[in-house]
Amino acid sequence: MRFKPLLSLTSKTIVLPQDNIDTDQIIPARFLTTTSRKGLGAFAFYDWRYDEDGAIREESPLDSHDPVERAILVAGSNFGCGSSREHAPWALADFGFQAVISSDIADIFKSNALKNGLLPVEVDQKTHQRLLNNPGEELTIDLEKQTVRLSDGWQTVFEVEPFARHCLLEGVDPLGHLMNQMSLIEQFEVERA
Amino acid sequence: MKPQSLFDKLWSRHVVVPETREAPAVLYIDLHLIHEVTSPQAFAALKERKLPVRRPALTIATLDHSTPTTPPDGNGALAYATPEAAAQVQTLIRNCRKHDIRLLDLDDPQRGIVHVIGPELGLTQPGKTVVCGDSHTSTHGAFGALAFGIGTTEVGHVLATQCVLQRKPKSMLVNFNGETPQGVTAKDMALAMIAEIGADGGQGYAIEFAGGAVRALSMEGRMTLCNMSIEAGARFGMVAPDETTFDWVKDRQYAPRGPAWAAALKAWRALPSDYGAAFDKEIDIDASRLRPMITYGVSPDAAAPVNGVSPAPRSDEEKRAAEYMRIEADRPFSDIPVDRVFIGSCTNSRLSDLREAATVMRGRKVRAGVTALVVPGSESVRRAAEAENLHLVFIEAGAEWRRPGCSMCIAMNGDQGAPGELVISTSNRNFVGRQGKGVRTVLASPATAAASAIEGRIADPRPYLQETREMADAV
Incomplete structure (x- = not known):
């Protein structure tokens, strides 16, 4: 899939401070019977947003979500742990998030997010704590410079896998990159046969 | 030559294009397993790009996550949880036919949970790379294989190229x-x-x-x-x-x-x-x-010996977990009532797991008011267990003996607990709501789950195992 290039993003945050937010929280398994990747935002954090009777949980910070205003999710450590379901970043991206920030993001989730225009940003403990303490703060995430800038001018750098960064910046599809290696793949198969 | 680890050897033998600063390695995949939940969007991506499945013989499909574990009715119809679940199964069947991929279909005598059937069929072998759109693919590493879970986009990559892009961890x-x-x-x-x-x-x-x-x-x-x-x-x-x-x-x-x-x-x-x-x-x-272990929280690392007491929460996080689990500090685990027992999943549904549970349950009864579900990992496991009459042990004890599938591990096929229930489960995740909304999950071994079924409380299996050994010795 191709995405529009993501250069930088300025938005307010939504904070979910819990550690170990697993992909079953991000999208409960009962919504995984779909055969499409579209429209999953309706199920993002479903059981956090709605109670047993389907009524909106007023206390949830997600309830006041406005995709234009708040496209950055700040979460506790080990975000996205658990299952490999790509439905998790599909749901978050469809819900309106363009980036997720934590001190530590689970491997498979990170890999899946990068393929779906949802930027996973891992920051140091100090920055993480600041972000957790200030929900709704406006930030600028600059993918090109790999920086997160807070409203008071505090700035920190983050790591992002260089190939994924290239794909996001240029709108390149990783499958195209793999297809371009086809002659080497064929040669590999011949040599080991 | 520099000494190499098993991992180094497995990795280097599958590198098609080495990793650079700019790009991950292109890694060749020997075995690709697929199931109904994480594959439909990958096939759709292929269709969108008009790409064929490059090596259909290296992919094998099974149906496990959305499939009912109850037998078909008189007309051969299965009780799917939702029409979407049935449609998802049909989608995989169609995709496999179209692309000439071997499918262990609903009536196939070898069908089962993806991480049970791979090894069972001898598809999983030492030295292979194995991937699946499923995080528990690490299971196959037991054979000295390089096995890892991937996302659906990567499932598409494997179907189209037989490779994935991956940096060496x-x-x-x-x-x-x-x-x-x-x-x-x-x-x-x-x-x-x-x-x-x-x-x-x-x-x-x-x-x-x-x-x-x-x-x-x-x-x-x-x-x-x-x-x-x-x-x-x-x-x-x-x-x-x-x-x-x-x-x-x-x-x-x-x-x-x-x-x-x-x-x-x-x-x-x-x-x-x-x-x-x-x-x-x-x-x-x-x-x-080591001692038999159980979990008491909502993350798998909240684990402690079964014969101990629950620890005091050390953070807000743990406090919330204790509240959800309704397990206050210093409570002996053996004091905690169990509502439901699940023996199954890609973690613990193989023949030896069922034997272990049957050893504890043989000649005993599941406590009144407790529901126990035993779900074999595959049709082969089901047949082997039935050949040893293990199913009779479970049925006579008052447990249900079901058809193979993921069942209550992921609870997307209709098998689930009711809100507030405490389920002792041989599966792998105790996340909030994993086994049904509001369900409290306690992870354990098959022996511990079986002992808990009998006592109606979280129970140490060792006295039961000891008694069985003594009886066997006496014979």
């Missing part, structure tokens, strides 16, 4: 030194390890499990251990292959035969880590001190 060696005491299983080892290193302790690592207690495990036990790697955050878990591995693989349907078997053995014997191989991190666990 760091390596970790987890040594289980010494011998486990009686009644301590691979599941207990896994939970003890996760409690020790944390739910994110393995993040960014490929784990090799080694040491006397790992060598002593059966293949089923090694699969349970590798299966749970991801619950410590590690995408890869593996055990060096040895005679136990070779004996298990030999003569299975897809195993090499004749001269090919001899050649394979020679190659497989060269796989274990060289003496002096370097790891980025090493952990030592004294296996002789």
Whole structure:
């Protein structure tokens, strides 16, 4: 899939401070019977947003979500742990998030997010704590410079896998990159046969 | 030459294009397993780009997550949880037909949970790379394979190219030194390890499990251990292959035969880590001190010995978990009532797991008011268990004996607990709502789950196992 290039993003945050937010929280398994990747935002954090009777949980910070205003999710450590379901970043991206920030993001989730225009940003403990303490703060995430800038001018750098960064910046599809290696793949198969 | 680890060897033998600063390695995939939940969007992506499945013979499909575990009705109709679940199953059937992929269909005598059938058919072999759109793919690492879970986009990559883009993770060696005491299983080892290193302790690592207690495990036990790697955050878990591995693989349907078997053995014997191989991190666990384990929180690292008491919460996080679980501090676990018992999942649904549970349940009854579900991992496991009359042990004890599938592990096929219920489960995740909205999950081994079914409370299985041993000795 191709995405529009993501250069930088300025938005307010939504904070979910819990550690170990697993992909079953991000999208409960009962919504995984779909055969499409579209429209999953309706199920993002479903059981956090709605109670047993389907009524909106007023206390949830997600309830006041406005995709234009708040496209950055700040979460506790080990975000996205658990299952490999790509439905998790599909749901978050469809819900309106363009980036997720934590001190530590689970491997498979990170890999899946990068393929779906949802930027996973891992920051140091100090920055993480600041972000957790200030929900709704406006930030600028600059993918090109790999920086997160807070409203008071505090700035920190983050790591992002260089190939994924290239794909996001240029709108390149990783499958195209793999297809371009086809002659080497064929040669590999011949040599080991 | 620099000593290489098992992981180094598996990795380097599958590199098509080496990793650079700019791009991950192109890694060749020998075995691609697919199921109904994480594949439809991958096939759709192929269709969108008008790409064929490049090596259909290297992909095998099964139906497990959305499938009912109750038998078909008189007209042969299955009780799907929703029409969407039925449609998802039909989508995989259609995609497999269209692309000439072998499918273990609903009526196939070899169908089962994806991580049970791969090894069972002899498809999973030492030295292979194995991927699946499923985080528990680490299970196959038990054979000395490089096995890891991938996302749906990557499922599409494998279908189209037979490769994935992947950077080499760091390596970790987890040594289980010494011998486990009686009644301590691979599941207990896994939970003890996760409690020790944390739910994110393995993040960014490929784990090799080694040491006397790992060598002593059966293949089923090694699969349970590798299966749970991801619950410590590690995408890869593996055990060096040895005679136990070779004996298990030999003569299975897809195993090499004749001269090919001899050649394979020679190659497989060269796989274990060289003496002096370097790891980025090493952990030592004294296996002789392990006890049967259970979880008391909502993350798999909240695990403790079954005969202990619940610890006091150390953070807001743990406080919330204790509130959800309704387990206050200093409560003996043996005091906690159980509503439902689930024995199954890709972690613990193989024949040895069912034997372990049956050993405890034989001649005993599931406590009144407790519902117990036993779900074999595959049709082959079901047949083998029934040939030993294990199903009768469960049925006579008052448990339900079901058809194979993921069932209550992921609770998307209709098998689930009711809000507020406490479920003791041999599966792999105790996340909030994992087994149904508001359900409280306690993870345990099959023996512990079975003992708890009998007592109606969380129970230490060792007295039951001891009694069975004494009875056997008396005979």
